[in-house]
Amino acid sequence: MTIIHRLRDDRGSLSLEAVILFPVLIMVLLLVVAFGRIGSASNAVDTAARNAARAASLERTGGSASTAGSQVARSVLTEQGLQCTATSVSVSTGGFAAPIGEPASTTATVTCTVRLSDIGLPGLPGAKTMTSSFTSSIDSYRQRG
Template sequence: MAIEAAILAPALVVFILLAVAAGRIQTAGGTVEAAARAGARTASISREPARADADARAAADAVLRQDGVSCQRLDIAVGRGELETPAGRLVTVTVSVSCEVGLGDLVVPGLPGSKALKAEFVSVVDRYRGQ
C-alpha cells in the first residue's frame, strides 16, 4: 500500500499544480479582456476626442496593474471604425491589448517561458457625450 501511495502521490501533486496553472493563466486572460473592454469604453465616452487614445491606454493599463498582471511585453492599440446601420452611421473604437506574461509570474517563480494573451473589444462612440 505504501508503494502505491509513493508512486501516485507525485502524479497527483503534478496534476493539481497543472490545474492551478491553467486557472491562473485563464484568470490573467480574463484580466487582459477586461483591460481591452475598459480601454474601448473609456475611449468611447471621452469628452475630448484628441485625448481618447491616451485615455484608452491609461484605462487598460490601470486594469492590468489593479489585477496584478505584469506584462513582459505590452501593446495597446487603439483604432477607429464605422458601422453603417439603418439609423445612420456609427463611429466605433477598437482597443486591442496584447500582453506577454512570464510563466514564472503566473505559475511558479523561476519557471521559464511565457504565454501571449490577446484581447480585442469594440465600443460604439457615445454621440451624446459631453462636448
Template sequence: MNNTAGNNRRCDDRGSYTLEAALCLAVLFPVLGWIAAYGLAGLGDGTASNAAAAAARAASIAADPDSAQSAGQQAASASLAQAQRTCRSSSISIDTSNFPAQAGDAGAVSVTVTCTVSMADLAIPGLPVSKTLRATRHSAVDRYVTRGGN
C-alpha cells in the same frame, strides 16, 4: 501464518503504502500543475479582456481621436495595474481610424490588449514558460459628443 491450501508463505504488505503514495504523488503533482496553468491562463485572458473593454469604452466617449487614444491608454493601464501580478508584460493598441469627424456621425474604436502570463514558477515538464493572451474589444463612438469645436 498458515493458510488452508498448505502454503506456508507469509503475506507481508510492509512498504506497499509508501510505494502507492509515491506513485499517486508522481501523477498528482503534474495534474495539479496543469490545473494551475489553466487557471493562470484564464486569469490572464480575463485581465486582457477587462482592460480592452475598459479602454474601448473610455475611448468611445472622447471628443476627438487624440483624447480617445489618451483616455483608452489610461483606462487600460489602470485596469492592468489592478492585476499587476497576472501579466508579466502587456501592450495596448488603440485603433481610432474610424473615429467620426463630427457629432452625429457613426464611428467606432477598437482596442487590443496583449498580456503575457508567466508559467515558469510552476516548473511542470511540457508546460510553456509563458503564454501570450490577446483580447480585442470594439465600442461605438458616442454620436452626441461635440467634436472639434462643432
C-alpha cells in the same frame, strides 16, 4: 513462513503506492495552477480591453482617446494583479474623423504576455500571450475634434 505466504503479504505496498502517486498528484496540482493563471489572465485582459474601449469612446479627439484607453487598460491590469512581462495597448481612432450624425466606433486591443516558467511543470511553455479586443460605439451626435 512459506513462500506463498510471503507473496501474499501486503506489508510495504502502501509506501510503494504513495511513491508512485505522489508525483502524479503534484503534477495535477501544478496543472490546475497553470490553467488558473491562464484563465485569470484571460479575464483580466478582456476586462482591460472592454474598459479601454469604453474610456476611449467617451473622449472627443483621437489623441485623447488613445491616451485614455491606454491609461485605463494599464490601470485595470494593475488592479487585477496581473504581472505581464510584455504589455501592448492599441486604440483605433479612425472613428473620431467621421462627421457628426454618422455612426462611429473605436476598438481597443490589449495584449499581455503572462509568465508560466515559474510553475515548473515539464512541457509547459515559458509564457503565454493573451490578446483581447473590444469595440465601443462613439456617440453619433457628440462633437468630435
